[in-house]
Amino acid sequence: MNQKKPNVLLIGIDSLRRDHMSMYGYNRLTTPHMDQYAAGGVIFEQHFSPSIPTTPGYASMLTGMDCFGTDVVALRHEGGLGGHVQTLAEVLREHGYNSTCVGFTGNPSSRGFDQYLDYEGWAPDETGRCPKAHNLNEVAIPELKRLAGEEKPFLLFLRHMDPHSPYLPPEPYDRIFYEGNEKDPANRSLEGMDSFQPFVNYLRSWIPEECTDAGYVDAQYDGAVAYMDACIRRIFTTLSELGIEEETLVVITADHGETLNEHECYYDHHGLYETNLVIPLVLRFPGKIPAGKRMKDYTQMKDLMPTILELLEIESGIAFDGSSLVPYIHGAERDKEPEFYITECTWMRKHGWRTPEWKLIVALEPDFHFKPEIELYNLVKDPQELHNVADEEPEVAALLRGRLEAHVKKREAATGRTNPLERNLNWHGHNTGPFKSSQEAYDTLQIGSASSARKLQEKEKK
Numbered sequence: 535m536n537q538k539k540p541n542v543l544l545i546g547i548d549s550l551r552r553d554h555m556s557m558y559g560y561n562r563l564t565t566p567h568m569d570q571y572a573a574g575g576v577i578f579e580q581h582f583s584p585s586i587p588t589t590p591g592y593a594s595m596l597t598g599m600d601c602f603g604t605d606v607v608a609l610r611h612e613g614g615l616g617g618h619v620q621t622l623a624e625v626l627r628e629h630g631y632n633s634t635c636v637g638f639t640g641n642p643s644s645r646g647f648d649q650y651l652d653y654e655g656w657a658p659d660e661t662g663r664c665p666k667a668h669n670l671n672e673v674a675i676p677e678l679k680r681l682a683g684e685e686k687p688f689l690l691f692l693r694h695m696d697p698h699s700p701y702l703p704p705e706p707y708d709r710i711f712y713e714g715n716e717k718d719p720a721n722r723s724l725e726g727m728d729s730f731q732p733f734v735n736y737l738r739s740w741i742p743e744e745c746t747d748a749g750y751v752d753a754q755y756d757g758a759v760a761y762m763d764a765c766i767r768r769i770f771t772t773l774s775e776l777g778i779e780e781e782t783l784v785v786i787t788a789d790h791g792e793t794l795n796e797h798e799c800y801y802d803h804h805g806l807y808e809t810n811l812v813i814p815l816v817l818r819f820p821g822k823i824p825a826g827k828r829m830k831d832y833t834q835m836k837d838l839m840p841t842i843l844e845l846l847e848i849e850s851g852i853a854f855d856g857s858s859l860v861p862y863i864h865g866a867e868r869d870k871e872p873e874f875y876i877t878e879c880t881w882m883r884k885h886g887w888r889t890p891e892w893k894l895i896v897a898l899e900p901d902f903h904f905k906p907e908i909e910l911y912n913l914v915k916d917p918q919e920l921h922n923v924a925d926e927e928p929e930v931a932a933l934l935r936g937r938l939e940a941h942v943k944k945r946e947a948a949t950g951r952t953n954p955l956e957r958n959l960n961w962h963g964h965n966t967g968p969f970k971s972s973q974e975a976y977d978t979l980q981i982g983s984a985s986s987a988r989k990l991q992e993k994e995k996k
Contacts, residue, residue, distance in 0.1 A: 539629065539687040540819070540846055541782040543678075543773070544622075545766065546595065546638075546691060548588065549698040549803055551791030552581070552812040554756060562711050564759045567767035568786060568816070575784070575818025576827045576863055583790045583813045583835050584888075587803050587880040591789035591835060592643035596621045598839030598854035601877055602945040606643065607954045608879035608961040614642045621646040622839050623689060625850050632686045636674045637693035647691070651677060655695035658740070664702040666695045666758075667765030675772050682776045692769075696762035697792055699801050700740035701754035707761040712753035716745045723748035727800045732881075732902055736981040737801060748795035755794060755801075779820060783845055786816040787838065797919070798903050804880035806895045807919050811876065811888070819845055823863060832872050833859060875941050879961045881979055883968075887938040893919065894934040898955060899968040902975035910934070 552558050557569045557577065583591050585601040593599070593606040597619045601607050605616045615621070623633045623646035635647035637655055644650070653669040674692055681688035696703065715721075724746055728734055741751055773779050793799040793809040803810050815833065817823050822845055836856030843850055844858040862868040873889045882901040886909075887894045895909040910924040910931045924931050942953050959967050962979060969975040 538685075538781070539631070539848075540822075541681075541687050541778060542626070542689045542785070542842060542846070543769075543782055544689065544691045544785045545694065545769075545787070546592065547694040547697060547762070547786070547788045549790065549792040550759065550788035550814060551697075551809055552814045554759060555814055557814065557816075562756050564756050565763045567763045567770070571770050571784075571818065572786070572816040574820065574825045575816055575823050576829060578815040578829045578833050578859075580830060580832045581787070581813055581815035581834070582811050582832065582874070583788070584811065584874050585835075585877045586790040586806070586810050587878070588789050589641060589643050590877070590879070592638070592641065594835040595787065595789065595838050596623070596643055598836055598852065598856045600836050600855040600875075600945070601954060602949045602951070603836075603855045605951065605954050607877050608958045610961060610963045611642050612958075612960065615645050620850070620852060622842065623647045623691075625843065625848070625852070626689050629848050630686055631689050632681055632684055633689040633691070634677050634681060635691045635693075636677065637670060637695065638691070644691075647689075649677070655698075656700070658700070658702050661704065662702070663704045663708065664700070665704045665761075666702075667762040670694060671765055671768055675769065678769070678772055679776065682778050694762055694766075696758040697755060699737075701751065701758045701801075702740060703754065703757040703761040707757040708754060709757070710760060711756045712750050714747060714749065716742070716747045716750035718746055721746040723795065724751070726798060727795065730798070730800055732976060732980050733800050733802070751801065752794050755792065783817070783819040783822070783842065785838070785842065786814060788813040802881070804878055804882055806876050806878050806884055806886050806893070808893075808913070808917070810878075817841070817845075817859075817863070827863065829859075829862065831862065831868065831870055832874075834871065834874065873937065875938065875945075877955055879955065879958060881962075883955065883958070883961055885938065885955055887934045887941070889934070892930060892934055894931060894938065896935065896938070900970070900972040900975055902972060902979050904972040904976070
């Protein structure tokens with residue numbers, strides 16, 4: 535009888551930025567349990583999600599393709615995932631796997647799982663807080679036990695929502711990183727947020743009306759990450775108690791990062807700034823992956839699926855846009871990709887080009903923040919991207935735009951399809967075509983209530 539293939543536990547954490555994890559040097563101890571667990575595997579220090587937000591991020595994660603390969607760039611992707619790609623769940627089904635998806639029902643990028651389970655990952659309970667990761671555990675741990683008892687190997691995909699707004703960690707996590715006065719009338723750090731009409735009603739539905747301190751809201755984000763981390767420990771404990779750690783590949787990653795009170799983007803994940811592009815990646819698989827390694831080369835979301843399949847010793851025959859990281863983990867040189875194309879289609883439609891030194895952002899239509907059409911940042915001198923030098927460095931902007939346009943033409947030729955950013959003109963769902971002015975975008979794009987924000991994120995279940 536053939537030996538049972540390894541299991542896969544894929545933890546996809548929504549809106550988790552790498553630089554807010556203690557694993558990556560953050561000064562707050564936000565992820566002690568994941569830090570400890572990751573010490574038994576490999577940590578990737580320069581992992582990126584080049585196409586934000588959720589739908590294109592997970593599309594790339596679960597297919598091994600870039601946005602040209604998936605055809606997915608927008609949060610509100612119209613239609614399903616194209617039949618020209620196979621998802622990880624679909625490939626593993628062909629190789630005898632059971633698969634369950636927790637917390638991602640109805641999204642085009644979650645196609646192909648055998649089971650879909652949901653949990654409350656948004657609304658507060660009677661305390662006014664939301665124990666999102668506990669709610670996930672209540673669903674996921676019984677399912678993990680069920681899958682472990684089957685004869686088939688399994689793929690269990692968990693979509694954690696704690697770092698996604700609303701940031702509502704239960705006590706004591708709401709104050710473990712904050713001991714100030716969030717109601718100080720002299721503090722004006724949330725004035726910009728309060729004057730941004732498209733978001734303010736939604737944000738104030740969960741940020742207390744009397745709260746004046748952006749530091750308090752940031753501490754809620756970090757507290758939510760720490761709370762989730764403690765709950766994830768229980769998943770690791772279950773793996774151990776089931777006796778299946780040695781035969782299970784564990785992946786910890788995110789779909790994109792999160793912007794806090796930065797770049798005028800206010801507790802969301804739009805804008806092609808580093809806050810949204812930087813994400814974690816951890817692989818742990820005893821006996822197959824060395825323990826205690828940290829990899830410094832650039833890696834991307836599209837590299838994950840080919841990596842998983844190689845570790846499972848499954849030959850799919852798919853020509854991935856990404857490449858397996860397994861040889862790199864074991865010391866081989868890899869084709870580095872330090873420069874790459876970046877896209878966003880959440881509340882703004884933009885693309886850009888990132889190098890280790892420079893970031894170019896080009897707006898494809900006016901945005902609702904009234905930002906300039908061209909933004910250029912020197913990531914070495916200005917890592918927080920506070921000073922747009924497009925006017926000061928026109929030659930650099932022109933050079934990077936040339937590389938961006940050459941890449942688009944190359945990928946269009948390779949796929950036989952036009953850039954999906956050019957075709958997703960109803961990305962905002964208002965059936966109005968491209969905005970003609972920032973004022974039109976500002977007046978049109980209003981999140982409104984928490985319930986309407988939830989519908990945007992979760993999508994209508996079909």
